[in-house]
Amino acid sequence: MSDFAKIGAAVIGTGFIGSVHLQMLRRLGVDVRGVLGSSPERGAQAAASLGVAQAYAGLDDLLADERVDVVHVTSPNHAHYPQVKAILGAGKHVVCEKPLAMTSAQSAEMVEIARASGKVAAVCYNIRFYPLNQQAHGMVRAGDLGEIRFVTGHYHQDWLARPTDWNWRLRSEMGGALRSVGDIGTHWVDLTSFVTGLKAEAVMAELATFIPERQRPKGPVATFSSGAGETETVAIDTDDAAMIVIRYEGGARGVMSTSQINTGRKNSLQWDVAGSKASAAWDSETPDHLFIGHRDRANETLMRDFTLMNPTGTAAATLPPGHVEGFGDSFHAFFRAVYRDVAAGGRQEGSTWATFEDGHYEMRFCDAVLKSAKEGRWVRLDEI
Template identity: 50%
Template sequence: MPFRVAVVGTGFIGPVHVEGLRRAGQEVVGILGSSAEKSKQAADRLRIPTAYADFDALLADGDVDSVHITSPNRYHFDQAAAALKAGKHVMCEKPLAMTSEESGKLVEIAAESGKAAGVNYNIRYYPMCLDAAGRVASGELGGVFHVAGSYVQDWMFHPTDFNWRVLASEGGELRAVADIGTHWLDLIYSITRLDVAAVCADLHTVYPTRQRPTGNVETFSSGAGGDIPTEPIAIDTEDYGCVMLRFANGARGVLWVSQVTAGRKNCLRFEIAGEKESLAWVSESPNDLWVGHRDRPNEAVIRDPGSLAESAQGFSDYPAGHNEGFPDTFKMCFRAFYNSIESGGQPNYPTFAEGHREIVLCEAILESHQEQRWIELNTK
């Protein structure tokens, strides 16, 4: 029997969860927007049977086994805690909470509840990223020397581009790092299983003032533009960031993130240099993995379910030559989540503990930027 799931959030990512859940074989029974009217509109548009008037109504629904939280960041802690205490499994969008104090409490609440609690770091589930993790786990890469990469977008390129995420009160003190940089950091952790031991960060706000539309603007919309009335508003989050990393094994790394890089709609890159070979991947060509060698020709490995690492083979559904992309990663993350619940085994998905790790890391990055020095993390 499929799990019965309610989704919180009707903006960009909520409907993506609905689609991914359905493709993963789960039943979406209800949806909640920021108002009863938005709930109804989304339920009608997405063909979902129940439109909730508020979060309490969702929690009171005995037909709901699991809750997917895609609301703005500042609601995550309260909603995740309440859902777990109400006996629901929870899959939460990142960041898990606004502070490490909150995320640490959520780890405790999840453990006490006995329910599954995951964070949607979906980028782990590109087949070639899973294959890279399998190569590292099998020893093909050898020890890691260093890691480099980026995650860049352009949806905040104009000073008229605006979204609730640019306000620290809504999304947290970090924006580009927390919104997309954490995806990169989680991906590198999921591939290498190396903890970050210290960070040194430099962040920059390109537009200290943006024009906020007096109406609503959805994520990844084209901004205000045209004749839409706007008002100036001070921005207290970064458009760009560069972070140097020291890993617990002595390896080094560097990450840069930007939401103001023209032409890059959603581009994540990494290159991992190891003792035996190196690995590189770009999200704009997600079905290819580059494998570098010193003493023989390099390889361009194309996704083929039959040749993926064994640990990755259950997360690639289509034959070679039939590309898998962004929507498929949600399906696969949710597959891992619900299969783990059914099996009762060790979690095979990003857990609340891993979501908490990312927030601790973000706070160290912010502290490093503010104090302009290296900040060490407790990796024990």
């Protein structure tokens, strides 16, 4: 029996990412008690198709289930704030999808509520848990790269590259004022902050909406799927792409871009960190390889191999060398770390999952990006 079999979980949201949460919780051995859909009918349909015993009629029904210890929030962004407040208020642990909230004002309140609750409150920045990102985090902490000077990279996708592509994230009232930055850019911001230990001090940003009108299907559309049937033309006020220059605390600099319209780029997150001693780089589409750059000897490519990795990287690895660990595995490693802390009664020393404080930092970053793009100037995060 799994060490986590006595922990009960429920998942809010039955779309693409909700099903990923469910699958990886099952792999971990967690008892998934039920799911909550956007309506009782959709919840019941999802429960039947996913093989879950119960579909809750509403949030109150879920929170009243004493068998549920941890709630996973994978609903649209606008629902995170009220749902998380209710979950913590009910005395349950929470794992919330990113971004944590719609605004930094909301996320600041969520941080305080989580802190007062004493419960485990994690934000789903699963990309931290690709083993070689944990490896890089350990390398920076050990001083292997020296002083961090320059951080560059991007997060590019193509699933919203056509006017007929549609998803709820396109609607600012559901996804927030930022789309490419809020949806995928926060992954890059969190990951590079985790790897380097640096926080942004100020940003200069430009946002671009290349497709100002789109065809919205009149029926529901799942993430990464193509809509069908009758459509209507709607105006778009969220960003297809963004370019952001970053000043970090301590003097380092950074440049990043985000895009959901880069044809052929399915899920390309890349970071490159230049230090005074060495550099390192990683690409999510080849996740089992870490580039390590040198000046006076040959560069290296470290393939994920726990016989060669540091303890931080090794702790996140599951499969033998040469057996690629991918997207689903990163959720498995992330949930394993979170549920260990749930079993222990709270976050333990050395835990590397993203906290609500981390999620709040990303929301402050997003609000600074919005302000910079609107006002055409550098914006310090302490203005937010």
